[in-house]
Amino acid sequence: MPIRSVIFDLDGTLLDTLQDVADSVNTALAHAGLPTHDPEAYKYFVGDGRRMMAIRALPADKRDETTVTGLLSEINEEYVQRWMTNTRPYPGIPALLDSLTIRGVRMAILTNKAQNYTEAMVGGLLGKWHFQYVIGESPAFPRKPDPTAAMHIVEQMRVLPEECFLVGDSSIDMETAVAANLYPVGVLWGFRTRDELISSGAKALAHRPADIADLLDNNYP
Numbered sequence: 001m002p003i004r005s006v007i008f009d010l011d012g013t014l015l016d017t018l019q020d021v022a023d024s025v026n027t028a029l030a031h032a033g034l035p036t037h038d039p040e041a042y043k044y045f046v047g048d049g050r051r052m053m054a055i056r057a058l059p060a061d062k063r064d065e066t067t068v069t070g071l072l073s074e075i076n077e078e079y080v081q082r083w084m085t086n087t088r089p090y091p092g093i094p095a096l097l098d099s100l101t102i103r104g105v106r107m108a109i110l111t112n113k114a115q116n117y118t119e120a121m122v123g124g125l126l127g128k129w130h131f132q133y134v135i136g137e138s139p140a141f142p143r144k145p146d147p148t149a150a151m152h153i154v155e156q157m158r159v160l161p162e163e164c165f166l167v168g169d170s171s172i173d174m175e176t177a178v179a180a181n182l183y184p185v186g187v188l189w190g191f192r193t194r195d196e197l198i199s200s201g202a203k204a205l206a207h208r209p210a211d212i213a214d215l216l217d218n219n220y221p
Helices: 018-031 039-045 050-057 065-082 093-103 115-125 148-157 171-180 194-199 210-217
Strands: 005-008 106-114 133-137 164-168 183-187 204-206
Touching: 005 148, 018 039, 018 050, 018 065, 039 050, 050 065, 093 106, 093 210, 106 115, 106 148, 115 133, 133 148, 148 164, 148 171, 164 171, 164 210, 171 183, 171 194, 183 194, 194 204, 204 210
Parallel strands: 005 106, 005 164, 106 133, 164 183, 183 204
Antiparallel strands: none
16 A cells, blocks of 8 residues: 655654754753753653653752752753754755655644654745644644554544654654554664664664665565
């Protein structure tokens, strides 16, 4: 059955956001007199929403509610000023989105990044392309890997689950795809490893964005 739609994750899939996230959180930690982290560590801090990122960044003995809430507020103040400093689409993403648009493939974004930042990033960095739905963290839907939002997107786009790729860089994305009966495609240029993607249900792996278009051409495995 041909693929008619693609749901993309955002951070680590369409956009390389790591440096701006790391700089924002590290600045907030430093202001609080707390240890900072190498940017690579943030590949494993992100993915489960803002609160969990803050908890993971804090020392184990500093994860009380007051400290977490204060750090989240400070992170937001920093991130709102710097989210576009280094964040860019990964190489090959613009060409992929052009290719999918030409093919008439319907596109959407589903991320655990806060809705306000999601909309700002998509508008500012991916505004050339049309995404039918852009869903981030908000009270409207539970976060991935809960499949509710993914199933909502598929239903609203009026395609069958088996006609939709879910493309992402983490176990959270692959688990979401499996739970929603979508086709899980893991990307290897993002934040997590090949082993994580395969063990969490990836049916195909993309080494570069063009591989996703190739999967469409070859009727995917």
